[in-house]
Amino acid sequence: MTRHNRRRPAAVLATLVASALLLGGCAGSDTAGGGGSDVPVEGGVLKYRTTGANLSSTDPAIHTGYGPAIPVRGIVDSLVFNKEDGTIEPWLATEWTVNEDATSFQFTLRTDVTFSNGETFDSAAVKQSFDALQAQGAKYAVVNEWIGDLREITTPDATTVAFAFDSPNSSFLQAVSTTSLGIVAPETSALSYEERQEGTTIIGSGPFVVAESRGEEGYVLERRDDYAWAPPSAENQGAAYLEGIEVFTTPDNSIAAAQLRSGEIDIMHNTEPADKTEFSLNPDIEIRREPLPGAALGFVVNTAVPGLDDVDVRRALSLAIDRESVLERASAIDIAPTSVYSASNPYWSDQSDLVSTDVEEAEELLDAAGWEPGSDGVREKDGERLSFDLIYSPSTISHEPNLAVVQAQWKDIGVELDFGSLTAAELNQRLRAGDYSFSWGSGTRPDVDVLRGNYGGIDPELDATFAAILAEPDAAARQPLADDAARTILEEAYFLPLYDFIQPLAYRTSTHVPTIEASHIPVLSDVWLDPR
Amino acid sequence: MTVPLSATGARPSAPSVPSAPPTGPDGAGPSGPHASARGASLRRVGRVVAVRLAHAVAVVAAAYSASFFLLFVLPGDAVLARIGTTDTVGTSDLSGLDLTTLREEVGLNDSLGRQYWDGLVGLLQGDLGSSLVNDRSVTALLAEALPNTLTLMLLSLVLSVPLGFLLALLAVVPRSRALRSFAALVPSAYVSLPVFWIGVLFIYLFAITLGWFPAGGSQSASALVLPTAVLALLGAAQFAQVLISSLRTEVGKTYAAVTAPAKGASRTYTVFRHCLRNAAFPFLAVFGLRVGQLLAGTAVIEVVFSRNGIGRLMVDSVKAVDLTVVLGLVVVLAVVYVVINAVVDVGYALLDPRLRRRAPAPAPEVDA
Numbered sequence: 001m002t003r004h005n006r007r008r009p010a011a012v013l014a015t016l017v018a019s020a021l022l023l024g025g026c027a028g029s030d031t032a033g034g035g036g037s038d039v040p041v042e043g044g045v046l047k048y049r050t051t052g053a054n055l056s057s058t059d060p061a062i063h064t065g066y067g068p069a070i071p072v073r074g075i076v077d078s079l080v081f082n083k084e085d086g087t088i089e090p091w092l093a094t095e096w097t098v099n100e101d102a103t104s105f106q107f108t109l110r111t112d113v114t115f116s117n118g119e120t121f122d123s124a125a126v127k128q129s130f131d132a133l134q135a136q137g138a139k140y141a142v143v144n145e146w147i148g149d150l151r152e153i154t155t156p157d158a159t160t161v162a163f164a165f166d167s168p169n170s171s172f173l174q175a176v177s178t179t180s181l182g183i184v185a186p187e188t189s190a191l192s193y194e195e196r197q198e199g200t201t202i203i204g205s206g207p208f209v210v211a212e213s214r215g216e217e218g219y220v221l222e223r224r225d226d227y228a229w230a231p232p233s234a235e236n237q238g239a240a241y242l243e244g245i246e247v248f249t250t251p252d253n254s255i256a257a258a259q260l261r262s263g264e265i266d267i268m269h270n271t272e273p274a275d276k277t278e279f280s281l282n283p284d285i286e287i288r289r290e291p292l293p294g295a296a297l298g299f300v301v302n303t304a305v306p307g308l309d310d311v312d313v314r315r316a317l318s319l320a321i322d323r324e325s326v327l328e329r330a331s332a333i334d335i336a337p338t339s340v341y342s343a344s345n346p347y348w349s350d351q352s353d354l355v356s357t358d359v360e361e362a363e364e365l366l367d368a369a370g371w372e373p374g375s376d377g378v379r380e381k382d383g384e385r386l387s388f389d390l391i392y393s394p395s396t397i398s399h400e401p402n403l404a405v406v407q408a409q410w411k412d413i414g415v416e417l418d419f420g421s422l423t424a425a426e427l428n429q430r431l432r433a434g435d436y437s438f439s440w441g442s443g444t445r446p447d448v449d450v451l452r453g454n455y456g457g458i459d460p461e462l463d464a465t466f467a468a469i470l471a472e473p474d475a476a477a478r479q480p481l482a483d484d485a486a487r488t489i490l491e492e493a494y495f496l497p498l499y500d501f502i503q504p505l506a507y508r509t510s511t512h513v514p515t516i517e518a519s520h521i522p523v524l525s526d527v528w529l530d531p532r
Numbered sequence: 533m534t535v536p537l538s539a540t541g542a543r544p545s546a547p548s549v550p551s552a553p554p555t556g557p558d559g560a561g562p563s564g565p566h567a568s569a570r571g572a573s574l575r576r577v578g579r580v581v582a583v584r585l586a587h588a589v590a591v592v593a594a595a596y597s598a599s600f601f602l603l604f605v606l607p608g609d610a611v612l613a614r615i616g617t618t619d620t621v622g623t624s625d626l627s628g629l630d631l632t633t634l635r636e637e638v639g640l641n642d643s644l645g646r647q648y649w650d651g652l653v654g655l656l657q658g659d660l661g662s663s664l665v666n667d668r669s670v671t672a673l674l675a676e677a678l679p680n681t682l683t684l685m686l687l688s689l690v691l692s693v694p695l696g697f698l699l700a701l702l703a704v705v706p707r708s709r710a711l712r713s714f715a716a717l718v719p720s721a722y723v724s725l726p727v728f729w730i731g732v733l734f735i736y737l738f739a740i741t742l743g744w745f746p747a748g749g750s751q752s753a754s755a756l757v758l759p760t761a762v763l764a765l766l767g768a769a770q771f772a773q774v775l776i777s778s779l780r781t782e783v784g785k786t787y788a789a790v791t792a793p794a795k796g797a798s799r800t801y802t803v804f805r806h807c808l809r810n811a812a813f814p815f816l817a818v819f820g821l822r823v824g825q826l827l828a829g830t831a832v833i834e835v836v837f838s839r840n841g842i843g844r845l846m847v848d849s850v851k852a853v854d855l856t857v858v859l860g861l862v863v864v865l866a867v868v869y870v871v872i873n874a875v876v877d878v879g880y881a882l883l884d885p886r887l888r889r890r891a892p893a894p895a896p897e898v899d900a
Contacts, residue, residue, distance in 0.1 A: 425608025
């Protein structure tokens with residue numbers, strides 16, 4: 001492509017402007033190739049870019065978001081491994097038993113595992129790891145909610161640890177498979193909350209150890225050479241192929257995307273729609289297209305809002321969404337929803353008959369419910385207008401072009417939609433106060449229980465189904481209950497699905513990611529790079 | 533100081549200097565002229581310092597109070613920011629969480645007045661408290677962030693001064709009218725571009741396309757080049773704007789336009805030898821402002837270039853309604869601002885002999 005070096009220095013400004021205009025053309029067509037062989041190569045440092053909050057901290061228990069959790073996966077291992085297909089296999093625990101009503105879980109532990117500081121992994125270490133989270137209580141609010149109604153942890157012997165609950169928690173097994181409940185060394189368990197946030201203080205049994213903290217700019221992980229307890233489904237059972245991992249926190253998505261294109265980073269999380277489409281066409285870059293096994297993305301309805309308390313209005317709103325054109329407008333990689341669960345959730349079943357478009361019927365439903373178009377085109381009834389707002393966190397901004405399509409489609413049937421991102425503080429405040437019409441539903445837990453968080457407490461029948469799910473330890477027996485829950489949510493239109501959730505993890509083709517967890521977090525000891 | 537207190541010296545400061553000793557507020561019945569002059573001079577310096585100090589304390593206190601109450605207008609609180617969003621690897625019912633314990637622990641349940649008072653008392657004891665989001669001490673967070681920001685600020689400031697003068701001279705000295713006009717246009721054009729945009733442009737051009745420098749971070753000296761360049765050029769452009777206009781005024785004045793050429797001085801000599809010093813006065817005012825702007829500008833630059841620093845810390849902390857960290861930063865920034873203003877005032881005195889003579893004015897009388 002054009003070079004600009006020959007221009008005279010006096011024309012610096014002109015060069016800058018011209019370069020900016022040309023960059024779009026230059027960026028996509030740098031080099032061709034990638035490829036390489038399929039035999040893993042040892043060595044190299046993986047450069048990963050993440051976004052999120054508190055990025056200077058490596059504390060697994062505070063990182064419940066996808067982006068920050070990826071590198072933390074390298075530091076801590078979990079008791080069990082949640083495979084990509086949603087099933088659970090042994091990891092630090094060789095086997096486990098669950099009692100009939102899912103109130104007691106007992107794990108048998110491996111005996112050959114050590115933490116990177118030399119401490120032995122045993123039942124006492126597991127107990128201390130969980131006790132530390134419980135002791136901090138509210139500071140680890142989210143993970144403690146996953147842990148649930150834990151009554152006590154007992155350690156009958158060095159290789160056995162038992163968890164007893166006051167109320168059923170069949171999702172506990174999936175919860176302990178997350179990075180957030182990864183096991184830390186007793187030395188780390190003894191630290192205060194503050195000390196755990198310092199960046200280099202987290203010690204685990206993972207294939208990598210924290211070597212350097214760069215504050216808000218990220219941190220550096222180094223390979224642990226004596227690692228030998230990868231999950232059974234990992235391809236590499238020994239020490240990691242990578243020498244290390246550098247974590248970057250480039251705040252701007254577009255700059256990060258440009259860095260990925262130029263090879264300055266190898267893998268990144270969070271991609272703008274335009275970049276998503278470009279990545280899907282770029283021969284140097286791979287972007288994941290498999291939906292995340294959780295819930296579909298879409299609008300979660302606040303049924304306490306006037307208008308939305310009427311099931312006919314909710315159904316009309318769902319019918320008025322033409323999902324094909326939402327997808328067409330948005331990006332090349334997303335796919336239409338077929339249930340409340342995303343298609344890759346192990347508890348998914350096809351309910352696409354409940355996710356349909358019929359604008360005429362939508363208008364009839366609104367007419368019949370007594371909502372008449374007002375002077376400004378927005379339907380009204382008894383002084384209330386069908387004017388709604390959708391609120392979400394900044395990580396949802398990349399979906400805004402899609403939201404604008406829905407906004408236009410609803411405008412055609414006389415419904416107004418405002419949308420905008422809020423800081424975590426304001427978002428949580430408004431969610432808790434019920435001060436919103438729709439929230440952005442993005443449950444990413446690859447489990448049947450993923451729906452409870454968003455739809456608990458609005459429908460007694462649904463609550464009964466959720467309770468039954470939690471008390472059912474058998475996965476096969478949970479399936480019909482899951483179908484029930486999803487059907488109720490779609491029929492009652494508590495949720496207006498837009499498309500399945502694809503975690504926009506993009507990497508250069510020189511980066512190989514053979515194994516991922518159900519949450520789509522890569523198994524880092526398996527990751528390898530083509531020699532540079 | 534051998535110059536007598538003559539008409540030339542007295543004229544600009546006529547109202548204050550001669551009348552100062554007799555009208556001192558507590559100067560009733562001085563014992564003799566010498567002692568009275570020295571005493572008055574000391575008292576005056578003392579009073580200036582006291583006023584300055586009071587002023588400084590007032591500025592810091594006002595900044596602290598305003599930020600404190602402004603932060604309460606922000607929706608949500610640090611505890612709500614801390615529990616994260618529903619965008620998690622697992623799903624959590626955040627609406628059901630009981631946060632009273634956590635609010636209790638970090639002191640957010642106390643009354644507004646109580647929190648304000650505790651903060652002030654802590655401040656007076658030199659304790660900035662600890663973050664409401666991650667419990668780390670504000671002093672530690674500042675110690676991590678401040679060196680990076682100071683390096684960036686000082687480096688860009690030091691580079692922007694000669695650059696600014698260079699740009700200004702380019703716009704005034706050359707004989708070619710076209711060249712002068714063009715050189716005068718560049719600073720205005722640059723200043724009107726958003727820092728954010730220039731930063732992104734530099735990254736695309738010099739980091740991504742050309743690969744000369746890293747796109748961000750603060751791990752190597754080369755990572756400092758692009759952010760410093762953006763800020764230094766901006767400072768230089770601002771300085772140049774002011775210098776160009778004041779230089780043009782000076783060049784048009786009789787001493788430069790008529791007297792100097794008549795004596796055979798070249799244009800370049802006149803500009804360098806006579807005009808520049810006179811024109812530098814408004815530059816100093818802009819210099820002080822520039823430091824303040826840098827404090828704000830680094831926030832943008834640190835985010836764009838993904839650098840650790842107080843700017844980025846501030847942005848993150850405001851987003852998370854992390855009261856203690858924001859207030860700690862505000863106090864530190866206010867102190868920096870006050871110090872810089874004092875330095876600028878000293879600079880005025882150094883640059884302008886009229887101001888310099890004010891304080892030691894009675895000295896010749898004593899010696900005489």
